[in-house]
Amino acid sequence: MWQWIIPIVTLLVGGIGGFFVGVYYLRKQLENMQNNPEMLQQMAKQMGYNMNKNQMTKVQQMMKKQKLK
DSSP states (O other): OHHHHHHHHHHHHHHHHHHHHHHHHHHHHHHHHHHOHHHHHHHHHHTTOOOOHHHHHHHHHHHHHSOOO
16 A cells, blocks of 8 residues: 555655746746846747847836736
8 A cells, every 4th residue: 555655645745846946946037037138138039039128128127016926
């Protein structure tokens, strides 16, 4: 019986822990993008957008207003 319980519990704990670590990492990356316009520009280029300076400042202001909880 323990042969089934331990792997299932381990899978659940690993999945939940991985989710929270991923959320933490994503929030840190978004915070870094707020302070680093080059990272934001690079992300926009990867998505196929070319942003000028006005668009960059608007995006940064929007991200700063939208506090990450």
